[in-house]
Amino acid sequence: MVRTGFLLAIALVQCRAAPAPEGRNVQRARESRPASAAAQRNVYGAPLALCSTQPLTGWRRDGYCKTDDADRGTHVVCAEVTQRFLEFTRSRGNDLSTPRPEYRFAGLRPGDRWCLCALRWREALDAGVAPPVIAAATHQRALSFVSAESLRAHQRTAH
Numbered sequence: 224m225v226r227t228g229f230l231l232a233i234a235l236v237q238c239r240a241a242p243a244p245e246g247r248n249v250q251r252a253r254e255s256r257p258a259s260a261a262a263q264r265n266v267y268g269a270p271l272a273l274c275s276t277q278p279l280t281g282w283r284r285d286g287y288c289k290t291d292d293a294d295r296g297t298h299v300v301c302a303e304v305t306q307r308f309l310e311f312t313r314s315r316g317n318d319l320s321t322p323r324p325e326y327r328f329a330g331l332r333p334g335d336r337w338c339l340c341a342l343r344w345r346e347a348l349d350a351g352v353a354p355p356v357i358a359a360a361t362h363q364r365a366l367s368f369v370s371a372e373s374l375r376a377h378q379r380t381a382h
Contacts (some may be wrong), residue, residue, distance in 0.1 A: 264363045272359040274301035275336035288338035288362045298338040301360035306333045308354040341368035355379035
């Protein structure tokens with residue numbers, strides 16, 4: 224069983240980071256090998272589907288919830304955000320709805336798809352405010368943090 228408190232504390236710190244990495248993290252992100260979406264798999268074991276290009280999401284801002292060693296927040300859950308989730312994550316110190324032009328981030332609105340930190344999604348699940356998940360665009364690494372049953376129960380297939 225995962226040490227929930229410890230991992231949750233790490234996720235909260237990591238998910239509070241600005242939408243785009245800066246300084247040394249940019250160098251690390253560029254040095255880590257990006258895997259193609261086809262090489263990375265979704266929760267079904269199939270090639271990872273596109274999450275969103277409007278707004279442009281993903282750890283690498285390529286539209287996919289791909290991950291690599293530099294992705295300390297594990298941005299692997301493709302979700303369609305809701306107002307309740309946006310309010311919840313803001314209350315936890317990660318305001319995703321306020322525009323941040325300095326990071327080319329327009330802010331999210333209900334209905335937008337976004338690659339969420341796996342532990343933030345699980346925290347929202349525990350609080351009863353988890354947004355719907357697009358399973359085909361959710362990276363299989365999410366299964367290290369949340370059960371397949373939880374993802375299936377919150378699955379959204381059509382946009």
